Amino acid sequence: MRVTNSLIISRSQLRLQQGLQGVERLRDDIATGVRIRKMSDDATSGGEIVRIGSSMRALTQYRRNANAGIARAAAEETVLDRLGSTLTRGLELAVGQSSATANAETRQIVKTEVDQLLRFAADLGNSRFGDEYLFGGNRAAEAPFAVPVPSTGSFSALTVTSGTPPVTTSVDPSGNPTLEIGDKKFVTPTHNGTEVFLDTGALAALRDLSTALGTNDVAGISAAVTALTQSNDRVQALVGTQGARINEMEGAKLALDQMELDLKTFRSDLRDTEIDKAMAELVGKQTLYQAAMGATSRILGLSLANYL
Numbered sequence: 171m172r173v174t175n176s177l178i179i180s181r182s183q184l185r186l187q188q189g190l191q192g193v194e195r196l197r198d199d200i201a202t203g204v205r206i207r208k209m210s211d212d213a214t215s216g217g218e219i220v221r222i223g224s225s226m227r228a229l230t231q232y233r234r235n236a237n238a239g240i241a242r243a244a245a246e247e248t249v250l251d252r253l254g255s256t257l258t259r260g261l262e263l264a265v266g267q268s269s270a271t272a273n274a275e276t277r278q279i280v281k282t283e284v285d286q287l288l289r290f291a292a293d294l295g296n297s298r299f300g301d302e303y304l305f306g307g308n309r310a311a312e313a314p315f316a317v318p319v320p321s322t323g324s325f326s327a328l329t330v331t332s333g334t335p336p337v338t339t340s341v342d343p344s345g346n347p348t349l350e351i352g353d354k355k356f357v358t359p360t361h362n363g364t365e366v367f368l369d370t371g372a373l374a375a376l377r378d379l380s381t382a383l384g385t386n387d388v389a390g391i392s393a394a395v396t397a398l399t400q401s402n403d404r405v406q407a408l409v410g411t412q413g414a415r416i417n418e419m420e421g422a423k424l425a426l427d428q429m430e431l432d433l434k435t436f437r438s439d440l441r442d443t444e445i446d447k448a449m450a451e452l453v454g455k456q457t458l459y460q461a462a463m464g465a466t467s468r469i470l471g472l473s474l475a476n477y478l
Contacts, residue, residue: 281384
């Protein structure tokens with residue numbers, strides 16, 4: 171193969187350009203603190219960084235869900251506290267009106283307050299959280315309980331229509347929407363209206379007390395004392411459940427924070443420049459580049475007279 175001057179020059183220029191590019195790249199790495207700015211810089215590490223970014227976006231959504239769940243659970247806890255206070259007041263009135271000192275007139279007067287307590291309890295069942303009803307279950311866009319409270323029959327304001335000819339029937343609130351607060355980790359932040367106001371017997375106990383007071387039914391008032399006590403115990407059990415749920419979601423948030431920190435550290439190890447190492451490498455490349463420039467200038471300065 172014949173080696174011409176033009177070939178020598180082109181190859182020398184190529185080596186100098188490559189050396190200069192290496193120097194400039196290290197300078198950019200040191201200036202920006204980042205060694206991977208595009209996928210071609212390091213395809214393997216770049217792919218890992220993309221996956222880390224996807225994982226961190228998922229963590230952000232999980233944290234958002236956990237915060238929303240904690241807020242909903244705390245809102246229910248507040249409602250449960252108020253419901254417990256309402257039942258306690260109803261119990262005090264029932265005990266007072268079951269004694270021998272009470273009569274039909276006092277019971278009629280107390281009935282007015284109990285009716286107010288019953289309406290307040292139903293209003294608690296229709297508590298809103300943002301644009302939704304907190305205890306609406308799968309039908310969170312609709313108020314779950316009828317206000318004013320009917321004197322007999324269902325407490326629910328929800329209905330379904332089915333059959334031919336169409337028949338409308340009352341249904342109780344149902345369903346418990348869940349939130350994902352981790353990879354395949356779901357939590358139910360709140361109970362539905364049936365669990366809080368119907369299964370505990372809260373509304374039924376207050377209505378039965380109102381009816382017994384209105385009819386001067388001493389035995390019914392005594393039965394309401396027992397029912398209100400049991401209902402309040404069930405509500406307090408739900409308070410404990412909500413406390414446990416809040417603790418679970420708070421714990422999940424801490425785990426998410428630690429996972430995010432680990433991912434950020436891993437991403438930093440992959441992407442960021444080790445300044446001390448890069449500085450040492452830069453000095454080496456600059457020395458090699460200067461030596462290459464000197465050698466190239468000597469090679470290109472040779473002529474036929476040098477060989478004679």
